[in-house]
Amino acid sequence: MNCEQAQQLFDAYLDGELSPALTTELGAHRLQCPDCRRALALLEVTGHVLSTDREPDELPVGFTDRLLACVDEPRKGWSHRLPQRLIYVGVPVAAAAMVALAFLGFFDRPSGEAAGEKAMAPPSAQLLQGITKGNVASSENALRIDETPVNEQLLAEWLERTREHIAAQEQAGESLQKMMDMTILQLLDVLQQAQESRGPLRAPGEKDAVTAPPPAKVSTQDVEDL
Amino acid sequence: MSSEPTISIKERERALIDRARAGDRSASRELVDQHKDRLYAFIRRMVHHHHDAEEVCQEAFLKAFASLDSFSTEFRFSTWLFTIAYRVSLNHLRRKKALTGDMDFTSLRYTSGDSFFTAAESEEAGRLRDLIWSAVDQLSPPQRATLVLFYRHEFGCHEISRIMNLPVATVKSHLHRGRNRLGELLARVPDGQLQAFRNRSGLAG
Numbered sequence: 404m405n406c407e408q409a410q411q412l413f414d415a416y417l418d419g420e421l422s423p424a425l426t427t428e429l430g431a432h433r434l435q436c437p438d439c440r441r442a443l444a445l446l447e448v449t450g451h452v453l454s455t456d457r458e459p460d461e462l463p464v465g466f467t468d469r470l471l472a473c474v475d476e477p478r479k480g481w482s483h484r485l486p487q488r489l490i491y492v493g494v495p496v497a498a499a500a501m502v503a504l505a506f507l508g509f510f511d512r513p514s515g516e517a518a519g520e521k522a523m524a525p526p527s528a529q530l531l532q533g534i535t536k537g538n539v540a541s542s543e544n545a546l547r548i549d550e551t552p553v554n555e556q557l558l559a560e561w562l563e564r565t566r567e568h569i570a571a572q573e574q575a576g577e578s579l580q581k582m583m584d585m586t587i588l589q590l591l592d593v594l595q596q597a598q599e600s601r602g603p604l605r606a607p608g609e610k611d612a613v614t615a616p617p618p619a620k621v622s623t624q625d626v627e628d629l
Numbered sequence: 630m631s632s633e634p635t636i637s638i639k640e641r642e643r644a645l646i647d648r649a650r651a652g653d654r655s656a657s658r659e660l661v662d663q664h665k666d667r668l669y670a671f672i673r674r675m676v677h678h679h680h681d682a683e684e685v686c687q688e689a690f691l692k693a694f695a696s697l698d699s700f701s702t703e704f705r706f707s708t709w710l711f712t713i714a715y716r717v718s719l720n721h722l723r724r725k726k727a728l729t730g731d732m733d734f735t736s737l738r739y740t741s742g743d744s745f746f747t748a749a750e751s752e753e754a755g756r757l758r759d760l761i762w763s764a765v766d767q768l769s770p771p772q773r774a775t776l777v778l779f780y781r782h783e784f785g786c787h788e789i790s791r792i793m794n795l796p797v798a799t800v801k802s803h804l805h806r807g808r809n810r811l812g813e814l815l816a817r818v819p820d821g822q823l824q825a826f827r828n829r830s831g832l833a834g
Binding site: 413414417418441442444445446447448449450452453454456461462463466467469470471473474 | 654657658661662665666669683686687690691694757758761762764765776777780781783786801804805808811812815818820823824826827
C-alpha cells in the first residue's frame with residue numbers, strides 16, 4: 404500500500420467503515436510512513452476534541468421561561484428585534500398611512516385662523532358635477548336643494564376653493580412621491596412635524612411650498628367660461 | 630456512529646410531543662430542557678456569537694413549536710430540531726453577510742502566522758484545543774455543520790443528510806473536504822504536541 408492508497412482509506416477508517424483486512428493494511432502502512440502517521444494522528448486528535456470538548460458558553464438562565472412566554476405570546480419575542488421589525492413593517496405601514504391621510508385631505512387643510520382663512524366644506528358631488536360641465540343652472544339647483552340662497556359671490560368663492568383643492572392634491576401627490584424615497588427615520592420626523600403644525604407636508608430639503616394666492620374675485624363671466 | 634434510540638425513549642418522546650401538541654406547558658418545557666443545550670452548542674458553533682446563537686436558538690424552537698403538528702414521529706425529534714436550527718442558522722449567516730459583507734469574521738483570528746504558530750508550539754493541550762476549534766471556525770458553513778454534527782452531536786451521515794437536506798454522498802464529501810481543510814490549517818502543529826495529546830487522551834494504540 405502506498406500513501407495515495409492509504410489516504411483514500413482515511414475517511415472510511417475514521418468513520419469505522421473500513422474492513423478488518425484493510426484496517427490491518429492501513430495500520431502497517433502507518434507504522435512505516437511518518438507523513439501518513441502524522442496526518443491520521445491529526446485527524447484523530449481533531450475528531451477527539453470535537454467529540455469531547457464542552458462548549459465555552461451556555462444558554463443564560465431563564466432561557467426556557469422566556470421561550471415559553473414567547474410561545475404563549477409570540478409578540479413578546481419580537482421586542483429584542485424591534486429595529487429590524489420597524490424597518491420591515493414600519494415602512495409599508497407608514498407609507499400606507501400617508502396615502503390614506505393624503506386621500507382624506509389631511510395635508511392640505513388650511514393652516515388655521517392665523518392665515519385669516521376660513522375653512523370651507525368642499526362642494527357637494529352634485530354641485531361639482533354641474534360646475535365641471537359649465538352648467539351654472541345645475542349649481543343653482545344644488546344651492547336650492549340645500550336651501551341656500553343663490554349667491555354669485557359665494558359660487559365664485561367655491562370655484563376658487565375647488566382650484567385650490569386640486570392644486571393642493573397635486574402638491575400632496577408630489578410630497579408622497581418624495582416620501583417614497585425617504586428613510587423611515589426621516590419619514591417619522593416629517594410625520595411628527597406635520598402632526599404638530601398641521602401644516603402642509605414637506606420632504607426634507609424641500610423649499611417652502613408656494614402659498615396658494617388668496618381667493619380672487621371672479622366675475623360671472625369667468626364662471627361661464629369654465 | 631449514532632445509535633438508534635431504544636423503543637422506550639422513542640415512546641416517551643412521542644408521548645411528550647403529543648402532550649405538547651395538546652398545549653401541555655410542562656411537556657413543552659421538558660422538550661426544551663432536553664434539547665436546548667445540544668442545540669445551542671451546535672448553533673453557537675455555526676453563528677459564532679453567543680448573543681446571535683441565543684436568538685437563533687429561540688427562533689428555531691419557536692418555529693418547531695409553531696409547526697409541531699407537522700412533525701412526523703417516524704424521525705427523532707432532535708433530528709427535526711437540528712434541521713430547523715441549521716436552516717435558521719444559514720439564514721442568519723446570509724442576513725449577516727448581507728449586512729456586513731463579511732460573514733466569516735472568525736478567520737481574522739489565528740491567520741497572522743506568528744500568533745498561530747507560536748500558539749501551536751505551546752505544549753499545553755488547551756492551546757491545541759483552541760487551535761483546532763479556531764480551524765473548525767474557518768471551515769465553510771456546510772463543512773463546519775457536517776463535522777460538528779458528526780463528531781460533537783454523533784449524528785450519522787444519513788441523519789446529517791436529512792438535517793442539511795443534502796444527499797448522503799454530498800455529506801460524505803463535506804466530511805472529507807472538511808477533514809482535509811483541517812489538515813491544511815493545522816499542518817504546522819508539531820508532531821510532539823500531537824503525540825503528547827494522543828497519549829493523554831488514550832488515542833495512542
